Amino acid sequence: MATERTLSIIKPDAVAKNAIGDIIARFEKAGLQVVAAKMTHLSEEKAGGFYAEHKERPFFKDLVGFMTSGPVVVQVLEGEGAIAKNRDLMGATNPKEAAPGTIRADFAETIDANAVHGSDSPESAEREISYFFGNDEICPR
Ligand code: GDP
Ligand code: MG
Numbered sequence: 001m002a003t004e005r006t007l008s009i010i011k012p013d014a015v016a017k018n019a020i021g022d023i024i025a026r027f028e029k030a031g032l033q034v035v036a037a038k039m040t041h042l043s044e045e046k047a048g049g050f051y052a053e054h055k056e057r058p059f060f061k062d063l064v065g066f067m068t069s070g071p072v073v074v075q076v077l078e079g080e081g082a083i084a085k086n087r088d089l090m091g092a093t094n095p096k097e098a099a100p101g102t103i104r105a106d107f108a109e110t111i112d113a114n115a116v117h118g119s120d121s122p123e124s125a126e127r128e129i130s131y132f133f134g135n136d137e138i139c140p141r
Contacts, residue, residue: 001081003078003082006125007129008027011067015039015071026089033078035138036076037074042068074132074133083122087120089102089103
């Protein structure tokens, strides 16, 4: 499997729970490397643009409200099959349906505050990484 990069966001609920380190440890233990990271408090414009694909969904306003409710930690993860590996580590969107031992099962309670974001395809990974990071901010090892 090819080396890939994916965008991960530790969402405001998980940051508020002091779970940044626990979540990043799961990525590292699974063989993913953090090659870029920043903490930021998203504006409505930045969060809305990030989730533009969901603009027409009934939950869009709540989603943007939640994502701007506190700071987030945005990272680029690199590794073999990083996109699918990260999605496996995250678990299902609804934490009530997330497999035991996944990040969402362990750190999230509701579908709107579900601890983490991860890119879902190579195309979205490319768009999402460049939405947050310039090439000079990514540090492959
Ligand atoms: P993800 O890729 O697993 O994060 O899920 P989606 O791309 O489908 O949705 C993006 C985010 O929107 C999810 O992580 C949730 O935070 C939120 N979301 C998705 N579906 C719902 C829903 O039915 N209700 C609410 N309130 N939020 C939702
Ligand atoms: Mg998604």
